[in-house]
Amino acid sequence: DQDLCKVRDHYPPLKNDLILRVARGQHTEVIPVWTMRQAGRYLPEFREVRSQNDFFTVCRTPSLACEVTLQPIRRFNLDAAIIFSDILVVPQALGMNIEMIPGKGPIFTSPLESPDDLKELDRNIDVDERLGYVFDAITLTRHKLKGQVPLIGFAGGPWTLMAYMIEGGGSSTMSKAKKWLYRYEEASHQLLRLLVDVIVEYLVGQVKAGAQLLQVFESHAGILGPDMFDKYSLTYLQQICQKVKHNLEAAKLEVVPMIVFAKGAHYALHQLSNIGYDVVGMDWTIDPEVARNKIGHEVTIQGNLDPCTLYASKTELEEKIQKMVKKFGAQRYIANLGHGIYPDAEPAQLDFFVRTVHEYSKKLTNT
Numbered sequence: 413d414q415d416l417c418k419v420r421d422h423y424p425p426l427k428n429d430l431i432l433r434v435a436r437g438q439h440t441e442v443i444p445v446w447t448m449r450q451a452g453r454y455l456p457e458f459r460e461v462r463s464q465n466d467f468f469t470v471c472r473t474p475s476l477a478c479e480v481t482l483q484p485i486r487r488f489n490l491d492a493a494i495i496f497s498d499i500l501v502v503p504q505a506l507g508m509n510i511e512m513i514p515g516k517g518p519i520f521t522s523p524l525e526s527p528d529d530l531k532e533l534d535r536n537i538d539v540d541e542r543l544g545y546v547f548d549a550i551t552l553t554r555h556k557l558k559g560q561v562p563l564i565g566f567a568g569g570p571w572t573l574m575a576y577m578i579e580g581g582g583s584s585t586m587s588k589a590k591k592w593l594y595r596y597e598e599a600s601h602q603l604l605r606l607l608v609d610v611i612v613e614y615l616v617g618q619v620k621a622g623a624q625l626l627q628v629f630e631s632h633a634g635i636l637g638p639d640m641f642d643k644y645s646l647t648y649l650q651q652i653c654q655k656v657k658h659n660l661e662a663a664k665l666e667v668v669p670m671i672v673f674a675k676g677a678h679y680a681l682h683q684l685s686n687i688g689y690d691v692v693g694m695d696w697t698i699d700p701e702v703a704r705n706k707i708g709h710e711v712t713i714q715g716n717l718d719p720c721t722l723y724a725s726k727t728e729l730e731e732k733i734q735k736m737v738k739k740f741g742a743q744r745y746i747a748n749l750g751h752g753i754y755p756d757a758e759p760a761q762l763d764f765f766v767r768t769v770h771e772y773s774k775k776l777t778n779t
């Protein structure tokens with residue numbers, strides 16, 4: 413396995429390219445489906461790996477990251493794998509210390525308090541050296557997937573990472589981070605620019621290592637509201653997409669499709685569909701028809717079943733899935749949950765979700 417981590421060619425041929433074709437706007441017979449956090453605690457085999465290894469050890473050990481990435485692929489008929497890692501490995505690479513607190517999640521031990529603290533961050537880092545373990549995990553996973561489905565690489569959006577770096581962990585208001593935007597405007601932009609530079613290099617490195625699709629998770633977009641979102645998120649999301657695609661082309665690498673998921677930014681769906689991404693992901697608070705009208709048919713939509721729908725009876729779950737699929741339409745659409753699957757979801761319900769999307773989409777395209 414250690415040897416395979418560095419073999420960045422001769423990957424097994426891809427047998428299922430549905431999601432790539434849909435991301436590029438090509439016609440398909442079946443709707444592709446995957447779920448955010450599909451590698452995670454709802455799977456007993458994931459909990460087994462985690463009981464033996466702490467979270468960041470799994471992230472940093474290519475054979476373990478590869479194993480948990482493959483777990484949901486073995487169980488379900490998913491159309492994509494997403495590399496197991498976390499968005500917070502980027503601030504970690506900038507020198508911030510992070511600990512995983514059981515029941516609370518990842519916590520930065522010394523969050524940024526004032527612009528002075530920016531000086532403490534490691535600038536001009538060697539991304540290959542600090543995040544090479546992710547690249548190795550991606551390469552190994554590309555080999556081990558045996559071409560079954562494409563592999564998605566990802567990074568957090570700059571505003572979301574900035575928010576965690578200042579809050580130290582999750583927060584329902586993000587008020588400390590938003591205080592920076594009002595009090596330290598220039599320092600905020602400085603931090604966001606630094607993050608954009610690292611994220612761009614990191615995403616290009618993932619493609620070089622074998623990622624076939626990229627998703628940017630701007631999970632805390634909603635808390636900003638329209639004006640602040642424009643100024644502190646949208647601009648930077650656009651820069652990321654433009655720079656990644658430009659740098660891929662310049663490096664003669666494949667210009668892979670890119671997905672933007674700005675959770676809660678239903679007010680900005682139209683803008684999000686005009687900044688270069690091939691796919692716009694969305695959460696469940698927007699009606700599929702409203703979303704399609706705002707976005708049109710030039711961009712692919714991904715989403716958006718409420719993860720809690722997996723708690724419903726099979727009858728209700730089926731109804732909700734069919735309604736969603738019908739409203740989004742069978743083309744230019746990737747089925748997903750509107751956010752990551754929760755740790756107490758039943759694996760059998762996810763299996764039902766995947767099957768229902770596939771079966772129902774075949775019916776839709778045949779009529």
Ligand code: 1CP
Nearest residue numbers: 448449450451452494495496497498499517582629631752
């Ligand atoms: O003990 C554990 O195993 C912790 C649970 C867990 C998992 C499974 C965390 C901690 N991260 C992950 C993996 C992860 N994180 C993936 C894996 C690939 C896959 O999707 O299968 C991905 C894509 C992420 C991305 C991530 N991490 C996001 C963006 C997506 C989202 O959910 O909005 C965010 C916000 C994080 C931060 C994070 N990491 C973990 C937790 C519990 C949190 C949220 C903290 C908080 O906001 O309170």
